[in-house]
Amino acid sequence: MRILFYFLPKLAVAAITMLGVSALVFLSLRMIPGGYADVLLGPFVTPEAREAIAVRYGLDQPLLIQYLNWLGALFQGDLGVSMVTRAPVLDEFLRRAPVTLELALLALIVALAGGLPLGILAGIAPPDHRGGLLARLVGALGASVPDFVLGSLLIFVFSVWSLWLRVGGYVGPIEDPVGNLRVMLLPALTLSLFGIALVLRTTRDAVLRVMTEGHITTALARGERPIDIVRLHVLRNAAIPVVTVVTTYFGFLLGGAVVVEVLFSIPGIGFFIFSGLENRDYAIVQAGVLIAAAVFITINMLADLAYALIDPRVGSGRH
Amino acid sequence: MSHIVTCENLVVTYRASNGPVRALDGVDLTISEGETLAIVGESGSGKSTLGMAMGRLLPAEAEREDGRMDVAGQPVFDIAANDLRELRRDLLGFVFQNPMVALDPTMRIGRQMQRAMGRRAGSEEIHALLERAELDDPARVAKSFPHQLSGGMAQRVVIAMASARTPRLLIADEPTASLDASIRDKVMGTLCRLRAESGASLVILSHDVHMIARHADRVAVMYGGRIVEQGPTGRVLDAPVHPYTRALLKAAAGHEKPGDWLTPIPGTPPLLSARCAACSFEPRCTVSEENCHTTRPEPREVEGREVLCLLAGTQTEPKEAAR
Ligand SMILES: Nc1ncnc2c1ncn2[C@@H]1O[C@H](COP(=O)(O)OP(=O)(O)OP(=O)(O)O)[C@@H](O)[C@H]1O
Ligand SMILES: [Mg+2]
Numbered sequence: 001m002r003i004l005f006y007f008l009p010k011l012a013v014a015a016i017t018m019l020g021v022s023a024l025v026f027l028s029l030r031m032i033p034g035g036y037a038d039v040l041l042g043p044f045v046t047p048e049a050r051e052a053i054a055v056r057y058g059l060d061q062p063l064l065i066q067y068l069n070w071l072g073a074l075f076q077g078d079l080g081v082s083m084v085t086r087a088p089v090l091d092e093f094l095r096r097a098p099v100t101l102e103l104a105l106l107a108l109i110v111a112l113a114g115g116l117p118l119g120i121l122a123g124i125a126p127p128d129h130r131g132g133l134l135a136r137l138v139g140a141l142g143a144s145v146p147d148f149v150l151g152s153l154l155i156f157v158f159s160v161w162s163l164w165l166r167v168g169g170y171v172g173p174i175e176d177p178v179g180n181l182r183v184m185l186l187p188a189l190t191l192s193l194f195g196i197a198l199v200l201r202t203t204r205d206a207v208l209r210v211m212t213e214g215h216i217t218t219a220l221a222r223g224e225r226p227i228d229i230v231r232l233h234v235l236r237n238a239a240i241p242v243v244t245v246v247t248t249y250f251g252f253l254l255g256g257a258v259v260v261e262v263l264f265s266i267p268g269i270g271f272f273i274f275s276g277l278e279n280r281d282y283a284i285v286q287a288g289v290l291i292a293a294a295v296f297i298t299i300n301m302l303a304d305l306a307y308a309l310i311d312p313r314v315g316s317g318r319h
Numbered sequence: 320m321s322h323i324v325t326c327e328n329l330v331v332t333y334r335a336s337n338g339p340v341r342a343l344d345g346v347d348l349t350i351s352e353g354e355t356l357a358i359v360g361e362s363g364s365g366k367s368t369l370g371m372a373m374g375r376l377l378p379a380e381a382e383r384e385d386g387r388m389d390v391a392g393q394p395v396f397d398i399a400a401n402d403l404r405e406l407r408r409d410l411l412g413f414v415f416q417n418p419m420v421a422l423d424p425t426m427r428i429g430r431q432m433q434r435a436m437g438r439r440a441g442s443e444e445i446h447a448l449l450e451r452a453e454l455d456d457p458a459r460v461a462k463s464f465p466h467q468l469s470g471g472m473a474q475r476v477v478i479a480m481a482s483a484r485t486p487r488l489l490i491a492d493e494p495t496a497s498l499d500a501s502i503r504d505k506v507m508g509t510l511c512r513l514r515a516e517s518g519a520s521l522v523i524l525s526h527d528v529h530m531i532a533r534h535a536d537r538v539a540v541m542y543g544g545r546i547v548e549q550g551p552t553g554r555v556l557d558a559p560v561h562p563y564t565r566a567l568l569k570a571a572a573g574h575e576k577p578g579d580w581l582t583p584i585p586g587t588p589p590l591l592s593a594r595c596a597a598c599s600f601e602p603r604c605t606v607s608e609e610n611c612h613t614t615r616p617e618p619r620e621v622e623g624r625e626v627l628c629l630l631a632g633t634q635t636e637p638k639e640a641a642r
Contacts, residue, residue: 126379212378214420221374222435222480223408232434236425311425312464 003308006315010304014297021293022074025286026067070286079290080283082276089287092272100268102173102180103261104253106188111195111249114138116242118196119203123211123238124230135200142197151190151263158186168265187264191257195249202245206238213237239310247303254299255292323488323520324350324373328386330594331368331377331544341591342368344544344599345386347618352487355514355521357531357552359567360541363588366524369541370490372396373522374411375403391487412481412519414491414510418473422465428476429461435480451516452479453509471502478510485517492524503527507534528571532556540564543589543599550624560621560631562607563600598629606630 054060058069073080079089122135155167166182173180210216211234219229261270269288276284308314331343342365350356358366371377372388375395383396391410395403415421423431432445442461449457452475465473474494481489494510495503511534514521525531531538532552539549540561548561559565566584586603589595594615598604601611611629618625621632 214415214417215423217376218413218415218421218477218480219423219434221376221407221411221413222483223404223406224434225404232426233423237423313424313466316466 002315003305006308007301007305010301014301017297018290018294022071022286022290023067025289025293026070027063029282029285030063074290079287082284083281084279089283092284093269093287093291096267096269096272099170099172099266100254100257100261100270103184103188103191103257103266103268104250106184107191107195107253107257108246108250110188110192111199112246114192114196115199116203119200119242120207120230120235122200122204123207124226124234135204139197139200139204142193142195142200145193147190147194147257148259148263150193151187151260154186154190155263170265170267183264184266187257187260187266190264191253191260195253198245198249199242203238203242206241207234210234210237236310240307243303243306243310247299247306251296251299254295321352322349323352323391324348324522325389326369326372326386327388329369329372329383329388330385331365331372332382332384333378334380334382339592341384341593341595342381342544343372344591344595346544346546348539348546348549350488350520350522353518353520354536355511355523355534356537356539357523357525357535358539358541358546359525359528359531361567361584361588362526363590364541365544366541367492368544370492370522370524373488373490374407374413376407376413409484410487412483412486412489414474414477414481414489414494416493417497418470418477419465419497421477422473424465426464427461428463428465428468432461432476432480432483435483437484448479448483449476451513452476452482453505454479470498471506474498474506475509478506478513482513482517482519485519487519489514489519489521490524491521493526494523495530496526503530528556528568540567543595544591545595545599545627546625547600547627548624554623558622560624560626561600561628562604562630566603566605598627 051060058066061069070080077090079093081087082089082092085092118131118135118138121129121131122139125132157163158165158167164182165186166179167186168183170183171179215237216229216233219233224232255269257268258270258274260266261268262274265271269291273285273288275281276288326346326348329343329346330341333340333342344365346365346369348369358369360366368377368381372383373390373395375388377383387397388395390406393402393406395406398406422428428449429442429445432448433440436444436448442458445461446457449460454460454472454475460468460472460476465476468476474497478494481491489510491510495507498506507530511521523531523535535552537550538552538555539546540555540563541547542563548555548559548564555564556568559568563584570584584603589599589602591599596615597613598607598611598616601607604611608630614629616627616629618627619631620626626632
């Protein structure tokens, strides 16, 4: 009941946000100089040819009509047709989504596996502890090394000494699970370094904050062992900020990691939207941003739900 | 009479960012089995530091520089972590100022009670203990989260948790200060009743002179990290000897309502960074003399209590009525 009342307004807000995003995407794309005709027909396009293209794709209509047409089609599950390949955009996305999803999951797993334990350790270890130093080093590295730098470095190293892992030459996980892992591991690792640092720092700060809370003193005063204090009191109380950044990070990964996908030639959503933008293929970019926004909003709502499950005070009106 | 607490020349310093703060400047104190001792003093005099030191619950930046604290015969600052945990679990019980802070907001009361009572405690035992702390609907309380309770109820839970394993020493740091004035007496009554049932010793750290007068057998007055006067409650409150105790009582005397906090005395208490080589109250003292400024007072027996004042009990002491 508490969770329902807390959740319903958030659903309404999400719907409004989606509408806003759709309008924004639609408008901003039409603000970019150069249109589809320029890309398709080259710089020496005649006005007649340009006209013909515009009529063919409805680009001669008033913007509002174009927008409403697009929205109407969206509600029927029609994301439009790619102007370049003529294939329905939805099909193209569905074909690429599993690739990006796999990459995102791999990166998330690595980020959690690295960031959580190091963050907890850094939060509870005394300042001169060796694990704490390692955590600080990883945190600083992850926050300061951009993904294209790390990616380029890895590509260089693994192109010279193949070392089992492969750069480029994507194969699907169904045809060749091992080969798929060999291709996906490096981009996932590249993507996860930032995630490790993000999770690590957030976890450490949250743990440090909880450790100074009064109920930890109470637990110490009744003679709890340190491991039980961490397990029973620290983790749950520190979880909310960690859930926030982990979900945001995952949403960011699912939206398509453009740089890393392009760098490693991974045919995922990021790569797809990137080429769509290059070709002024409106339908693809519009749909891509909209899907990314929908994924992001859904994930944030799941995070809101997680907050309510973690902290009994959330949504109870007394905080 | 045996002692549950023996504290000898205890010195505790906080390493703060703007230099060290010597919160305890050589505390000598003994607490007998079964007695109720009140420790009073202005804000910053070191009460909480002393109370927490009894369970070695000081924050990481606090350091014991000198002296010792024996609780139930064990030197708390020198025993192994395991022994310390057992001591805290089996012999000590702490009640903190704000129960909403002292309870884990994400864990149900019943579960927290069980952690305090031990794994074998079933819901019947938990309910029985909550009932002993005068919580009327123990089943509902056990199912609640802390934010669903009133402050008074939450403090009763904390009191129940502190008494869960029949401790021999209860330490209550301003146990009613965060509560509504109308329920302070009742909650204090519960604490004292549970103490009496177990025969534990009780240390109350408080500003509230009237509450102390009602409940404490003995009073210790703290100033500048030392105990400047200690003795039987009646004797200390009715005929204070130390100029600081007098000022403290006078400040509280005007508007005698239960629950009133002491109004401050002119001047500010000292913030020590090193051992005080004189009487730390001398700058605010109205009767001080030349050597108060140069000599560190040591405990002396005056009129049936222990006092840290060079002038107490001497001819030069101006006799003034405390009340
Ligand atoms: N964690 C800390 N870091 C630095 N200084 C501290 C810390 N805790 C306490 N102190 C200082 O130590 C001195 C004694 O503090 P303590 O909390 O023991 O006093 P108190 O008598 O309990 O005061 P109050 O009535 O305000 O609770 C104060 O000067 C305080 O500023
Ligand atoms: Mg205090």
